[in-house]
Amino acid sequence: MLKTLEQRARSEGTPVIDGETATFVWRGRKPVSVAGDFLDWSGEPIPLKEVAPGLWTHTLTLPRDTYVEYALQDAKGRRVRDPLNERLTSNGFGDFNHYFHMPESRPTPLAQRQRDVPRGTVTRHLVETQELCVGRERAVHLYAPPTSEPCPLVVVFDGPDYLKRAKLPTLVDNLIAQGRIRPIALALVANGGPARTVEYTCSEATLVFLLDKVLPLARAELRLVDETREPGVHAVLGSSLGGLIALYTGLRAPHVFGHVLSQSGAFSVWNRDFVVFDLARSAPSHPLDVWLDCGHFEALVEGNERMLPVLRASGHRAEYREYHGGHNYSAWRDHVWRGLEWLFGTGEPGSREG
Numbered sequence: 477m478l479k480t481l482e483q484r485a486r487s488e489g490t491p492v493i494d495g496e497t498a499t500f501v502w503r504g505r506k507p508v509s510v511a512g513d514f515l516d517w518s519g520e521p522i523p524l525k526e527v528a529p530g531l532w533t534h535t536l537t538l539p540r541d542t543y544v545e546y547a548l549q550d551a552k553g554r555r556v557r558d559p560l561n562e563r564l565t566s567n568g569f570g571d572f573n574h575y576f577h578m579p580e581s582r583p584t585p586l587a588q589r590q591r592d593v594p595r596g597t598v599t600r601h602l603v604e605t606q607e608l609c610v611g612r613e614r615a616v617h618l619y620a621p622p623t624s625e626p627c628p629l630v631v632v633f634d635g636p637d638y639l640k641r642a643k644l645p646t647l648v649d650n651l652i653a654q655g656r657i658r659p660i661a662l663a664l665v666a667n668g669g670p671a672r673t674v675e676y677t678c679s680e681a682t683l684v685f686l687l688d689k690v691l692p693l694a695r696a697e698l699r700l701v702d703e704t705r706e707p708g709v710h711a712v713l714g715s716s717l718g719g720l721i722a723l724y725t726g727l728r729a730p731h732v733f734g735h736v737l738s739q740s741g742a743f744s745v746w747n748r749d750f751v752v753f754d755l756a757r758s759a760p761s762h763p764l765d766v767w768l769d770c771g772h773f774e775a776l777v778e779g780n781e782r783m784l785p786v787l788r789a790s791g792h793r794a795e796y797r798e799y800h801g802g803h804n805y806s807a808w809r810d811h812v813w814r815g816l817e818w819l820f821g822t823g824e825p826g827s828r829e830g
Contacts, residue, residue, distance in 0.1 A: 482531060490560040491576060496540055498576065500524060501560060502532040502548065508556060510534060512546030512573075513773050513802025521549050539772075541580040542800040543807055545573035565806060566641070575806065584810040584830045586650045587643040593653040594622035598645055603693055608685040610671040616690055618697050619645045619662035621652055626701045627659040628820065629694050631686055631733070633676065633714035633721055635664025642809035651813060657820040660711075661698045663690055667718075676717035678724045678751050686712075687729060708734020708762050711819060715739035715808045716776075720750060723766065723783075727755040730762035737767045737815040739808045744779030756786045766794040767815035771801040 484492050485501035492499045502508050502524050509521035514536060524532035538544065545565065547555050558574050567573045577583075597620050602613040617639055621627060638644045644662065651657045665686070668675045675682045691710075694700060701709045712733045714722035719741030726736035743752055766787055770780045780796060787794035795818060801807035813830050 481533070485560050489562070489576075490558055491536070493576070493578060495579070496537050497535050498538055498544070498578065499533055499535040500546075500548075500558075502558075503530060504532070505530060506551065507532050508548045508550055510546055510548055513544050513771065513804065514538065514546075516773050516775050516802065518775070538578055539800045540578050542578040543575070543581045543802075543810065544578075545575045545802060545804050545806065547571075547573055565804075568637070568641075568805065573804070578800075581800070583806070584647070584813060586647045586813050586830060587809055589646055590650055590653070593649055595649055596621045596645055598639070599697070601693060601697070603689045605685065605689070608681045608689065609675060610668040614668075614685075614689075615666040616693060617662075617664040618694060619648065619664065620698050621648065621659040621661060623652075623659040624699065625659065626699045627661050628709045628711060628735070629661045629663060629691075629698065629700050630711040630713050630735075630737075631690060631694075631725075632662055632664040633712070633718035634667050634672075636666055637805055638713070638808075639664050641805040642812065644809075644812070647809070647813055648816070651816060655822055656813075657816050658822055660816075660820055661694065661700060663694045665690055673717060676714075676721040678721065680728075682721060683725055683728055686725060687732065691732070703732050707731040708764070711735035711737060713737040713739075713812070713815075715741075715805075716803065717742045719743075719768075720752065723752050724750075724755070726764045726766065727752060727760075730760060730764055734762060735765045735819045737812070737819060738769075739812065739815070740770045740774055740776050740803055741768060741780055741783070742776055743783050745776075749779070753783070753786060756783065756790055756792070758790065760791055763790075764792045764794075765819055766792055767818050768794065768796040769811055769815060770796075770798055771803060771807055772798050773800075773802045776803070 509523045511521035524534045712722040719738035784796040
């Protein structure tokens with residue numbers, strides 16, 4: 477039995493998956509532990525148990541549609557490569573995670589460049605911050621969809637990550653080509669690096685930077701719907717603290733940004749609720765359309781679950797979806813299309829696979 481498990485690990489890769497179980501397998505003289513999305517990367521890593529001389533295993537039971545990123549650690553807490561899993565992805569902090577899909581999970585095909593799909597154009601710009609953000613200039617990538625008609629703008633926080641890791645322009649190209657969303661433009665705004673936390677925790681300076689610097693650039697370079705004629709036509713998108721500042725932006729400037737897409741929004745962290753809860757309880761001058769999603773394994777689920785009824789009670793149109801995954805760009809990439817369809821969907825028939 478154990479020999480068969482090791483043989484399967486070497487031929488199929490680890491973890492070895494059977495239905496709803498995933499078994500990590502490690503061959504070595506010293507043990508390792510496993511940390512990952514299933515622990516929300518908090519608490520103590522789980523030690524693998526020695527089931528035969530030099531053979532260590534641990535089995536998880538997971539929903540069949542789960543996506544997981546994980547890392548093996550030695551006794552000193554240092555990451556070590558899993559030699560039986562070649563699937564690697566950046567963890568966003570200069571290191572790597574291994575990953576795997578359970579039987580009913582797969583990466584979205586929308587993130588793959590499709591043949592014969594018209595492509596939008598992406599250009600890079602530098603915007604003067606004028607003390608509204610850290611540094612003298614801030615990079616903004618603009619995506620123009622393949623259309624000559626005016627369209628809404630989606631301002632994207634952590635823009636370079638959504639550009640490169642989530643492949644957002646490709647996703648939007650495919651959604652437009654399949655008739656699943658109306659054409660939208662993107663302004664992908666870089667964060668402040670070490671100052672990201674300060675900029676994204678409900679900062680009025682960040683809001684003014686968007687309104688006074690990013691929006692004028694987008695108006696000058698892209699064909700946009702005029703928000704003075706169609707109030708609230710534009711949108712904001714972000715994940716984690718980016719999801720927090722996205723909702724804050726919509727609540728503070730609803731006549732400009734009437735659509736909010738928040739992924740794993742960090743509405744309640746450090747044992748406190750952010751001011752977005754108070755803002756969401758107030759009667760809105762312009763109701764928002766708000767899409768929230770979050771991974772099942774994240775501690776942030778609790779804040780998202782509490783935010784939904786608050787938004788609805790105040791008159792906002794809001795939806796929340798939870799999926800079997802964790803706090804990472806692969807999960808946000810594979811689920812962002814649902815929010816884009818909900819906010820900008822055309823209602824036309826066509827494939828709804830993500």
